[in-house]
Each structure stands twice: as C-alpha cells, then as structure tokens.
Amino acid sequence: MSSSATAQLIVTISQYIMIDVGFFVLFMGMIGNTISIVVLHKLRLFRGNPSVFYFTIESIGNLAQLLINYPTRIMMDGFTIDYTNISVVWCKIRAFLAPVLTLISIYTVCCASFDQYLSTHHQTYLRQKCTLSLAKYLTFTTIFFIILHGIPFIILFDLPSLMVCTTYNTIFSRYYSSVYYPVVQGALPMIIASSFSLLAFLNVRRVIRQRIRIVRRRLDRQLTAMVLARATCLVALILPYTLYRIYILNITVNQDQQVLLAINNNLFQSVTITLFYVNYAANFYIFMGTSSRYRHQVKHVIVKKFWLPFKHWLCVQLKCANEHRVAPEGTPSYESSIELE
Structure with missing residues (x-):
C-alpha cells in the first residue's frame, strides 16, 4: 500500500x-447530564448543599458544551464541514463559545473540589465558610471572569480573504497556543481539582473522630468520593488533549511525510478530542460507578418521582379499577416522601 493510500486510510x-x-x-x-440534574434537584437531602449546587451547574454547562460546541466539532473533523470558514459571524460566535463553555464546566469541578475540602476540614471555622451563598458567589464570579476571558476571542478571531477562521494577531496567537491550551485549559484546572479533592479525601478520613451527625457524615463521604472520582476522570480525560497540543507545537513534519501528517493532524486529534469531550458526558456515569448510595438515589427518583406517578396517571386514563382500592395499612404509597441518606 502506497503512503498516500495509507494516509487516506488513517x-x-x-x-x-x-x-x-x-x-x-x-x-x-445528554441523557446522563439530564438525569443528573433531575436527581440532584429532586432529592431533599441534596437541597442547599454547596457541592450539589456545583454538580448541577457543571451538568448544565456540560449540556451546553455538548449541544453547541461538540456537534460543530463533529461536523468539522468528521464531515469536513466547517461553517466557521463560511460566515464571519459564526466564526466569532464559536470562537467565543468554545473557550467559555469549555472552561465553565472544568472550573466548576475545581470549585466543587475546593468546597468539599472546606466542608470536610477539621477546623470548624473553615467548615462554617462552606455555604450555599459562597458557592453561588464563587460560581458566578468564575463564570464572569471566564466570559471576560472570552471577549478577546470575539475581537481577535476573524475570517479574512483566506477563508480560514483563526486569529491573525501574533501576540494573541502565542497566548492561544502556548498559554490557553496547556495552562488555562490544561495544567491549571487539573492541579486545582486533583489537589483539593485529594485533600478532601484525607480530611474525610478524620470525620469518624469528629462529633458530626451520622447523616452528615455519610453525605460527606459520598460527596467526597464523587468529587475525587470526578477530579480524577477530569485529569485523565483532558490530559491527552493537553499533551497533544504541546506535542503539535513542538514538532515539525515535512509535507511529503503524508502518513505522519495524517497521524498527527487527524488520528491523534480525533482520539484526544473525543476523550476531551467524554469529560463533559461522563459525570453521571462516574457518580453511578463510584457511589452505591448515588445509584440507590437515582433509582429512588426514577421510580418514586416518575415511574409510579406515570403508572398512576396511565391507570386513571385507562379507568383502572385497582386505583380505587385502599392501600393496606403500613404500606407506603408512591406519594410518600422518602428522605434518602
């Protein structure tokens, strides 16, 4: 097989x-993030908890990332249809939305790790600072600065006569390739999320020796395990793309090396970008895999809050005679509110 045929196959x-x-x-x-939002919102045990607030914001950001940025990426790299090279308006819009939606979810995980570190700290005054008000303040402040960070992308990305949507400002181009990808989108959130989640894990091991209600203790353990697993997967999923960007910046391939060009510009990019977007799709499945209590809570919400009411409505519509029977004494009906730990 010739090199050109091999390159085309790649x-x-x-x-x-x-x-x-x-x-x-x-x-x-889309399925996982939607279920995650519903579960976190429906359970009374989670209401008012700062870490759960971060998880909810992250899931909303993940949905926005998957519905807006990912389809356009699939169109560009999968179908070779790039609308950013056709419309200058779409060029600037996507240049803004890509970093903004990317960073919101990533840094929300960082905030959740920091929050869980505070909530499990042995110092009482630090635990008292872990409030829903602080979570909202950190979240909206982070989003505000991320939006400010995205404004130069609108201004400096352009679609000139060359019909390629990119930045033609030398200084911003260096920042984009040498700082944004390896640091802002890569090393910085990985360090923050992994460090604070690991510290929270170490803190929660001391919880047994503290005079804390058993419900709070179990919730702290559950949320710490979820945060640690989420931070670990975040590092594992965005690290390959970060290393790929650094690799591309520091390697020069001759145009006649078609196979190597295809591997670098197509295969490596497709694999690392796919892993990168898995980070925005996997949070629900990470929680399901690492927390048996979360699996029980998901089952509770789906069965008690949706399936049984739907079954009741269906029976009413079908004039089911069994709906008029009185439930046996001591048997909880689907309408009873069960507070899961």
Missing part, C-alpha cells in the same frame, strides 16, 4: 472515530 478512520464515537458520546452525555 484520515478515514479518524473521521469514523469522530462521527460514530462522537454521536455516541453526545447521546449518552
């Missing part, structure tokens, strides 16, 4: 990865 495989795996990740991510 490009085709890369496109299949972006399309087939990409749509699967998109579909599963």
